Amino acid sequence: MEKKQLDWSNLGFGYIQTEARFVSNYRDGAWDDGAIVTDANITLNECAGVFQYAQTIFEGLKAYTTEDGHIVCFRPDLNASRMADSARRLEMPAFPEERFVDAVVQVVKENAAYVPPFGSGATLYIRPYMMGTNPVIGVKPADEYMFRIFVTPVGPYFKGGAKPLTIKVSDFDRAAPNGTGHIKAGLNYAMSLHAIVRAHEEGYAENMYLDPQTRTKVEETGGANFIFITKDGGLVTPKSNSILPSITRRSLVYVAKHYLGMEVEEREVYLDEVKDFAECGLCGTAAVISPVGKIVDHGEEICLPSGMDEMGPATKKLYDTLTGIQMGKLEAPEGWIRTIL
Numbered sequence: 001m002e003k004k005q006l007d008w009s010n011l012g013f014g015y016i017q018t019e020a021r022f023v024s025n026y027r028d029g030a031w032d033d034g035a036i037v038t039d040a041n042i043t044l045n046e047c048a049g050v051f052q053y054a055q056t057i058f059e060g061l062k063a064y065t066t067e068d069g070h071i072v073c074f075r076p077d078l079n080a081s082r083m084a085d086s087a088r089r090l091e092m093p094a095f096p097e098e099r100f101v102d103a104v105v106q107v108v109k110e111n112a113a114y115v116p117p118f119g120s121g122a123t124l125y126i127r128p129y130m131m132g133t134n135p136v137i138g139v140k141p142a143d144e145y146m147f148r149i150f151v152t153p154v155g156p157y158f159k160g161g162a163k164p165l166t167i168k169v170s171d172f173d174r175a176a177p178n179g180t181g182h183i184k185a186g187l188n189y190a191m192s193l194h195a196i197v198r199a200h201e202e203g204y205a206e207n208m209y210l211d212p213q214t215r216t217k218v219e220e221t222g223g224a225n226f227i228f229i230t231k232d233g234g235l236v237t238p239k240s241n242s243i244l245p246s247i248t249r250r251s252l253v254y255v256a257k258h259y260l261g262m263e264v265e266e267r268e269v270y271l272d273e274v275k276d277f278a279e280c281g282l283c284g285t286a287a288v289i290s291p292v293g294k295i296v297d298h299g300e301e302i303c304l305p306s307g308m309d310e311m312g313p314a315t316k317k318l319y320d321t322l323t324g325i326q327m328g329k330l331e332a333p334e335g336w337i338r339t340i341l
């Protein structure tokens with residue numbers, strides 16, 4: 001297989017169209033066999049459920065090349081089960097979890113020429129998604145759905161090292177207490193756009209969202225979960241029913257306990273206590289961990305002792321261990337690495 005001639009280390013995080021994607025349709029109560037297709041465009045009726053009432057969900061994961069030259073992806077079974085949870089919450093038929101993993105493998109194989117080489121820092125971003133496709137005008141779930149997976153090569157998240165971010169405590173809410181914050185639905189992102197555009201205009205990289213009920217507890221950012229490091233070197237991560245269960249965060253919790261022997265607490269985290277932590281990071285598939293150096297709460301600055309120059313030492317250890325597992329330098333827990341080629 002001849003790799004595409006792309007400037008791997010200088011790719012951004014944008015869409016680059018490749019030749020192959022996976023499509024399966026749900027009609028008359030069943031998913032069809034699905035197939036790899038070449039057409040990147042979708043033609044739907046103007047009244048399709050997705051256009052009218054936003055019945056759409058998605059996932060995100062990455063394929064990459066390990067040091068020994070294999071193409072792998074990380075815990076795709078967890079994306080499969082999370083997408084099934086998302087589907088159930090939006091009254092959509094879940095795409096069978098085993099078939100999800102199989103389709104990820106197929107589409108990555110078909111696009112192997114786009115999987116960046118080891119050491120480039122770039123990866124192949126995989127985007128599974130599903131939408132209601134038949135006309136829906138009265139408010140109800142669609143009867144027909146399309147499940148698709150496309151891929152796009154993306155550049156290294158941090159060019160020239162991970163610089164700590166400055167974020168702000170948002171006055172907007174991300175997710176209602178009994179709403180849809182725990183599922184990966186486009187609707188959660190549509191309504192966060194206003195808040196992130198405002199935050200960027202004010203010079204902040206991200207929003208820290210609080211629990212809407214009391215506005216005293218830390219939830220997450222628009223697309224990443226929080227981890228905090230205590231002054232004793234323990235890991236604390238917020239627990240709430242309206243946080244999206246990040247696979248990166250769950251993996252870091254495991255790594256902290258079982259590889260690094262750290263004390264781990266998954267519990268409610270109050271904004272009041274954030275000033276007492278030693279380090280703070282945002283975790284998600286895209287960057288694994290982005291360090292946070294400063295949190296601004298209505299003009300009041302909370303400066304993490306780890307500073308604004310580099311990742312704190314515990315965050316760095318977590319980052320190096322998880323990426324070491326992902327890249328095949330450290331032994332992975334059973335089932336974490338799915339070899340594709």
Ligand SMILES: *Cc1c(COP(=O)(O)O)cnc(C)c1O
Binds near residue numbers: 221247
């Ligand atoms: C996808 C997502 C995350 C990160 O989840 P990962 O599985 O680690 O990529 C965190 N928060 C939100 C709101 C998300 O949509």
